Amino acid sequence: MNEIELQPVETIANDIGPVSENLIAILQAIQHHYGYLPKQALEHLAKVTDLSARDIAGVSTFYSQFRHKPVGKHVVCVCHGTACHVKGAPGVTDALRRHLKIEDGEDTDADGLFTVEKVACLGCCTLAPAVQIGDITFGHINAGKVEQMLKDYLFLSKLKEQDKKQAKPIGPAQGIVKLGLGSCCIARGSDDVRKAVQATLEQYNINATIKPVGCVGMCHQTPLMEIELANGKSHLYAQVQCADVEKIILKHFRPPKIGKKIVAKLRNALDEVLSDGAATPASHYGIGLRDKPVAAFLDRQKHITTEYHGQISPPDLQEYLDKGGFEGLKKCFSHKQQDIIDIVTESQIRGRGGGGFPSGIKWQIAFDAKAEKKYLICNGDEGDPGAFMDRMLLESYPYRVIEGLIIAAYAIGAHEALFYIRAEYPLALLRVKEALEQCRKQKLLGNNILHSDFSIDIKIVEGAGAFVCGEETALIASIMGQRGMPQIRPPYPAVKGLHDCPTIVNNVETLATLPWLILNGAKEFNSIGSESSKGTKVFALAGKIERGGLVEVPMGITIREIIEDIGGGVPAPGKLKAVQIGGPSGGTLPGRMLDVKVDYKALQQAGAIMGSGGLIVLDDRDCMVDIARYFLEFTQDQSCGKCTFCRVGTKRMLEILDRFCKGKAVLTDIDKLHELALSVKHTSLCGLGKTAPNPILSTLEYFKDEYIAHIEGRCPAGKCPDLIRYEVNDNCIGCVMCARVCPVSAIEYKPYEKHEIDTEKCIRCNGCKDICPEDAIDIIS
Amino acid sequence: MIKLRIDNKSIEVAENTTILQAANSIGIDIPTLCYLQGKKPCTSCFVCVVKVQGIDNFVPACATVAKDGMVVDTQSDDVLKARKGALELLLSDHLGDCYEPCKIACPFGLDISAMLTHIENKNDDKAIKVMKNAMPMPAIVSLLCPRPCESICRRKQFDTSIPIASIKIQLAQNDLAKEKPYTPAPAQNIGKNIAIIGAGPAGLTAAYLMTIAGCNCTVFDKNNKPGGTLNDTKIDKELLTAETMEILEACHEVHLSQELGVDFTLEQLSKDYNAVILATGENKIEQANLQYSKTGIAIDTQTHKTSIDKVYSIGSAVKPAKSAVLAMGKVKKSCSDIISHLKGDKIDNPKLFNCRIGKLNEQHIEAIKAIMPARPNNEKDNILESAKLCLHCDCLKKEQCGLKKYSQQYDANFQSFQCDKPALEKIECEIDGRHVIYESGKCIKCGKCITINPNLTFINRGYNSTLSPAIGMDWPEALSVKTDEIINNCPTAALSFQD
Numbered sequence A: 001m002n003e004i005e006l007q008p009v010e011t012i013a014n015d016i017g018p019v020s021e022n023l024i025a026i027l028q029a030i031q032h033h034y035g036y037l038p039k040q041a042l043e044h045l046a047k048v049t050d051l052s053a054r055d056i057a058g059v060s061t062f063y064s065q066f067r068h069k070p071v072g073k074h075v076v077c078v079c080h081g082t083a084c085h086v087k088g089a090p091g092v093t094d095a096l097r098r099h100l101k102i103e104d105g106e107d108t109d110a111d112g113l114f115t116v117e118k119v120a121c122l123g124c125c126t127l128a129p130a131v132q133i134g135d136i137t138f139g140h141i142n143a144g145k146v147e148q149m150l151k152d153y154l155f156l157s158k159l160k161e162q163d164k165k166q167a168k169p170i171g172p173a174q175g176i177v178k179l180g181l182g183s184c185c186i187a188r189g190s191d192d193v194r195k196a197v198q199a200t201l202e203q204y205n206i207n208a209t210i211k212p213v214g215c216v217g218m219c220h221q222t223p224l225m226e227i228e229l230a231n232g233k234s235h236l237y238a239q240v241q242c243a244d245v246e247k248i249i250l251k252h253f254r255p256p257k258i259g260k261k262i263v264a265k266l267r268n269a270l271d272e273v274l275s276d277g278a279a280t281p282a283s284h285y286g287i288g289l290r291d292k293p294v295a296a297f298l299d300r301q302k303h304i305t306t307e308y309h310g311q312i313s314p315p316d317l318q319e320y321l322d323k324g325g326f327e328g329l330k331k332c333f334s335h336k337q338q339d340i341i342d343i344v345t346e347s348q349i350r351g352r353g354g355g356g357f358p359s360g361i362k363w364q365i366a367f368d369a370k371a372e373k374k375y376l377i378c379n380g381d382e383g384d385p386g387a388f389m390d391r392m393l394l395e396s397y398p399y400r401v402i403e404g405l406i407i408a409a410y411a412i413g414a415h416e417a418l419f420y421i422r423a424e425y426p427l428a429l430l431r432v433k434e435a436l437e438q439c440r441k442q443k444l445l446g447n448n449i450l451h452s453d454f455s456i457d458i459k460i461v462e463g464a465g466a467f468v469c470g471e472e473t474a475l476i477a478s479i480m481g482q483r484g485m486p487q488i489r490p491p492y493p494a495v496k497g498l499h500d501c502p503t504i505v506n507n508v509e510t511l512a513t514l515p516w517l518i519l520n521g522a523k524e525f526n527s528i529g530s531e532s533s534k535g536t537k538v539f540a541l542a543g544k545i546e547r548g549g550l551v552e553v554p555m556g557i558t559i560r561e562i563i564e565d566i567g568g569g570v571p572a573p574g575k576l577k578a579v580q581i582g583g584p585s586g587g588t589l590p591g592r593m594l595d596v597k598v599d600y601k602a603l604q605q606a607g608a609i610m611g612s613g614g615l616i617v618l619d620d621r622d623c624m625v626d627i628a629r630y631f632l633e634f635t636q637d638q639s640c641g642k643c644t645f646c647r648v649g650t651k652r653m654l655e656i657l658d659r660f661c662k663g664k665a666v667l668t669d670i671d672k673l674h675e676l677a678l679s680v681k682h683t684s685l686c687g688l689g690k691t692a693p694n695p696i697l698s699t700l701e702y703f704k705d706e707y708i709a710h711i712e713g714r715c716p717a718g719k720c721p722d723l724i725r726y727e728v729n730d731n732c733i734g735c736v737m738c739a740r741v742c743p744v745s746a747i748e749y750k751p752y753e754k755h756e757i758d759t760e761k762c763i764r765c766n767g768c769k770d771i772c773p774e775d776a777i778d779i780i781s
Numbered sequence B: 001m002i003k004l005r006i007d008n009k010s011i012e013v014a015e016n017t018t019i020l021q022a023a024n025s026i027g028i029d030i031p032t033l034c035y036l037q038g039k040k041p042c043t044s045c046f047v048c049v050v051k052v053q054g055i056d057n058f059v060p061a062c063a064t065v066a067k068d069g070m071v072v073d074t075q076s077d078d079v080l081k082a083r084k085g086a087l088e089l090l091l092s093d094h095l096g097d098c099y100e101p102c103k104i105a106c107p108f109g110l111d112i113s114a115m116l117t118h119i120e121n122k123n124d125d126k127a128i129k130v131m132k133n134a135m136p137m138p139a140i141v142s143l144l145c146p147r148p149c150e151s152i153c154r155r156k157q158f159d160t161s162i163p164i165a166s167i168k169i170q171l172a173q174n175d176l177a178k179e180k181p182y183t184p185a186p187a188q189n190i191g192k193n194i195a196i197i198g199a200g201p202a203g204l205t206a207a208y209l210m211t212i213a214g215c216n217c218t219v220f221d222k223n224n225k226p227g228g229t230l231n232d233t234k235i236d237k238e239l240l241t242a243e244t245m246e247i248l249e250a251c252h253e254v255h256l257s258q259e260l261g262v263d264f265t266l267e268q269l270s271k272d273y274n275a276v277i278l279a280t281g282e283n284k285i286e287q288a289n290l291q292y293s294k295t296g297i298a299i300d301t302q303t304h305k306t307s308i309d310k311v312y313s314i315g316s317a318v319k320p321a322k323s324a325v326l327a328m329g330k331v332k333k334s335c336s337d338i339i340s341h342l343k344g345d346k347i348d349n350p351k352l353f354n355c356r357i358g359k360l361n362e363q364h365i366e367a368i369k370a371i372m373p374a375r376p377n378n379e380k381d382n383i384l385e386s387a388k389l390c391l392h393c394d395c396l397k398k399e400q401c402g403l404k405k406y407s408q409q410y411d412a413n414f415q416s417f418q419c420d421k422p423a424l425e426k427i428e429c430e431i432d433g434r435h436v437i438y439e440s441g442k443c444i445k446c447g448k449c450i451t452i453n454p455n456l457t458f459i460n461r462g463y464n465s466t467l468s469p470a471i472g473m474d475w476p477e478a479l480s481v482k483t484d485e486i487i488n489n490c491p492t493a494a495l496s497f498q499d
């Protein structure tokens, strides 16, 4: 190994403070400096500080974020979230590795240029499969597009280097141009649209303000641009492209300098663009809020947690205050703590983090506990690989979450609170950091806030990539700078948590609901929802669905309403087969059970769970065994490794599922899998192990026939590579595109003739099927 | 005080008592592998699970605090099944042979690895002891044996098997050449007089082993010399005489040239002796009331009793065997059953739990190659030198291992999953003059050693977690702290002394 400069290690440690609680932060900073964690740096850290040498070894290898090998110049993050998985992410990773000639067991190409990593949901599921390189996100990638994508990236990143200068906002507002700048909007190019808007406004000297807004929820329509004129009228444009910006702007704002004629001409041109939807697939069109699909998307929703969605600028504290922000907290201060707890108990709100524990009861325990210190933790670890609600809430409504956090802290009597946010959410971290700064300035944090006698401070702790750290006892271990190993409960954190003090851990969404709940009261809140579940729930709707995105729905709504009314159903020619609810802890319900209500009890009875809110729609091209395997691969990888059933049991289940997917399972494997799934469920220490078997149990219950088909060597959905082959049908026009794209030359060039696939050579990359313009490639199982 | 019920027994315990402590206090045994008394529970192994009424899941007894009114079940079928499940999962991720494959193959179950260790340590007397405690007539047996031990010997996969039989012959001959060859001292006399009819391979084996076990054996044979069918083999007559006479000399009485039905009767013997054992070989005997099966004398398979009271039968008289040695091996087991029966003990031969590595994968082969002892150059001059080649495939802690103990008790199957075995990794270090071994494939991630020794930690996560020294430390340094304590507490042979 090369000698490395070790001095920075000491500096970093001393800057952050070399105490065990800061270990993760120190390791993150060291990694930031070197690009990875060089062994010498870690040894040096142990030598020059009092940090425990064994913790350094243990912690630096526990969290996925930490790398022990040098990283390539560019990191290619292939999303392996649920939505991307069902749309072919594994094939993308394979193609990338093949293209970059990355050896087995390695993740970086020989030149050290690209490192390929699998990451959890990038928060732009509507673009699935998504790939993020640097700060550029590419959507709808498949095996055939990989090479071009890398080329594009290198080109674009050069451009970006050159284009660093920032323009100043212009004049007093004639109107406002609102642009969605949530993660998925940015991924879809809204940042480029923003630049185009800016350039246009500058060029024509139009006095309009650009206002970045948080996620609107309509991620399927992004980039979204809303023009709000001085007269109060507003116009919403969806799927805006940079090329359209000029026309749209000119349609609504009159530039002082150009003559009417030109404007008219430009407006006509715009009409052309907007009306030619029939000829080319409508990639950009104007929509009014009363347009049918949008109305459907929005009408069935109920915005409590996401109140003022798309209307407020996330970092703007004043705007939040203008819209009634911190009124809930003010109201609290005129009540006794017990009153607040009573409101929350009466509202029957249950935790939105997956466990569904009644928040009021939990608070009461912590409130009643006698202790010098109490803590409140906002759990923003969001680990479900197919969900991004909490991230969106943190990015778009940071003040609301902070207000909720302070309300909860006040209620239980905690004067210290923490945000635990995963490091993979840089934008969320940034927004919360900025928001806390603002709050501190406005005396919404610190001593005697809002002139009350309540004082509080809030800190941010960054997670380092471990799903299990979402579990509250593991989360506390992680905050302490330890390996994220769950502890047996009882004692519950509400009694004995952080620093052995009573600690309440609440989910982001739970907290974000509180301001509305307090302001509107328990009655108002629990008038929404069903018998056992009150209020609303935010879901990340994705997969094989027309209109994906974030939706906030009243409890008690049926899954069918979400999918068909809000989501617009499955895109043709697919047929709805199942919905996966609750991610790796949840279950897969068959299409015939769509009338199940969004309700803790009803979902559990059906074999799914409310979970954290991932809702993935699956169609007839999705293999249920593959889905179960996908989730098991995730949980197996994320198990902390403490207890036998979870550590070894999930591995053994994954191996059995592997055999199914390879067609090597036998009939007795079904019973074996079932029995093992039940014992892991009933004999694991924490929720991860207890719920990991759910994806298996539900698919075994509802889709046993698919398991049996796999034993017989068939994958009815045509998904499992070992059980399918590709064939060219008579549609083939001999365009040679498939032959060109095939990475292993399994297709011979035969211009103007029907092509043939050499099954022996074929590696089932799906490249030919993706590229074929005539739908001439069949998958046979 | 907390009142609860465990297995239908009411019990009162102090506040903050765990279910494990409560159960132990009334003599209920709950298995534990990761529990360290007085330390914060690791709750890793989950073999201590019990069922608490009202809780769906199983809970670990070691870390669940007893609550007033709790109703606990520690022995129901589903609890036992859950424990077995935990053991089977642990075993599926466990790499080791409790016993060396050659020992398992040996018809007499000879502790070959231990025997070879003694030879390596130049302690031939101890080696002879191990050998002769396990089998009669070691030279003859080794000469006639089809040598299943050598066929299975692990070293064979690398170069040649250990010449186990030849080593034994050499050992036995060295022993015979001594003025006073080694004879195992008989156990305390159990006061049973046994008549053994037939001084062939079966009869001699029975006489030898039952004498060692503390019986008074009287041997009858119709011929004027012992050995029976052994006399028809190519065994050197002198050796034959030497090893057979050694047995007869240790017997209570010997009656040669005495034929059943001619010189004495069964009726008479069964009056004079506590038991009569027919070791008459394949020749049919004329005896009223003695029933025959298809293969030979009919017996009760458990007790070896024939249709006549107090009369037992063993060896090829019951069923002919492929080789004399295999028959003698079976006789060894029959004798122990008969003795148990005579003593009135329950005969139960639970299948000995033995975890096996089975087929080595490529990684295992490479790892073994790296640590395999080199061939000594004087092998040809002295066959005993070949003992040094032994890989000692058996486990260093087979006597103490908790995983093995409970796997035996709960009848766990180490092959209940079809999966790859963990890698073979063996770390050896000298600490305070003792040889300390860490075998990662045997670690069950119980976490005890980490609780005890601050230099150790787990690294990685989940299925990939392994034990490791702290950063910047090597194994010898890490293991030199509280060495005895971690090794004694390690529930498997992941950490052990090799002495």
Ligand SMILES: Cc1cc2nc3c(=O)[nH]c(=O)nc-3n(C[C@H](O)[C@H](O)[C@H](O)COP(=O)(O)O)c2cc1C
Residues within 6 Å of the ligand: A350, A351, A352, A353, A354, A355, A356, A357, A359, A379, A380, A381, A382, A383, A384, A467, A468, A469, A470, A471, A472, A473, A505, A506, A507, A508, A510, A511, A686, A687, A688
């Ligand atoms: C493996 C695992 C992962 C979890 N991940 C999260 C998470 O990412 N976010 C979250 O809020 N809760 C998560 N939880 C639930 C937390 O343990 C805890 O119940 C929750 O944060 C409590 O907040 P709530 O009552 O507001 O839901 C997870 C639980 C388990 C077992």
Ligand code: SF4
Residues within 6 Å of the ligand: A468, A485, A486, A638, A639, A640, A641, A642, A643, A644, A646, A647, A684, A685, A686, A687, A688, A689, A690
């Ligand atoms: S169930 Fe899994 S994640 Fe939870 S403690 Fe056990 S091993 Fe760790």
Ligand code: SF4
Residues within 6 Å of the ligand: A726, A738, A741, A742, A743, A744, A745, A746, A747, A757, A758, A761, A762, A763, A764, A765, A766, A767, A768, A769
């Ligand atoms: S023939 Fe096979 S390997 Fe070639 S492009 Fe098609 S699916 Fe991929």
Ligand code: SF4
Residues within 6 Å of the ligand: B094, B095, B096, B097, B098, B099, B355, B395, B396, B397, B398, B399, B401, B402, B403, B404, B442, B492, B493, B494
């Ligand atoms: S550690 Fe225990 S179970 Fe494993 S091989 Fe040794 S004795 Fe057998």
Ligand code: SF4
Residues within 6 Å of the ligand: B100, B101, B102, B103, B112, B113, B152, B153, B154, B155, B162, B164, B389, B390, B391, B392, B393, B394
């Ligand atoms: S190497 Fe030694 S212990 Fe292993 S099978 Fe051969 S003789 Fe037996």
Ligand code: SF4
Residues within 6 Å of the ligand: B442, B443, B444, B445, B446, B447, B448, B449, B450, B467, B486, B489, B490, B491, B492, B494, B495
């Ligand atoms: S080495 Fe340590 S963790 Fe592994 S089994 Fe032994 S005591 Fe347990």
Ligand code: FES
Residues within 6 Å of the ligand: A079, A080, A081, A082, A083, A084, A085, A120, A121, A122, A123, A124, A125, A126, A128, A129, A130, A385, A386, A387
């Ligand atoms: S962006 Fe890939 S699953 Fe969400």
Ligand code: FES
Residues within 6 Å of the ligand: A180, A181, A182, A183, A184, A185, A186, A214, A215, A216, A217, A218, A219, A220, A222, A549, A550
């Ligand atoms: S992040 Fe842009 S609409 Fe969801």
Ligand code: FES
Residues within 6 Å of the ligand: B031, B032, B033, B034, B035, B042, B043, B044, B045, B046, B047, B048, B049, B060, B061, B062, B063
């Ligand atoms: S979990 Fe209780 S002894 Fe291991």
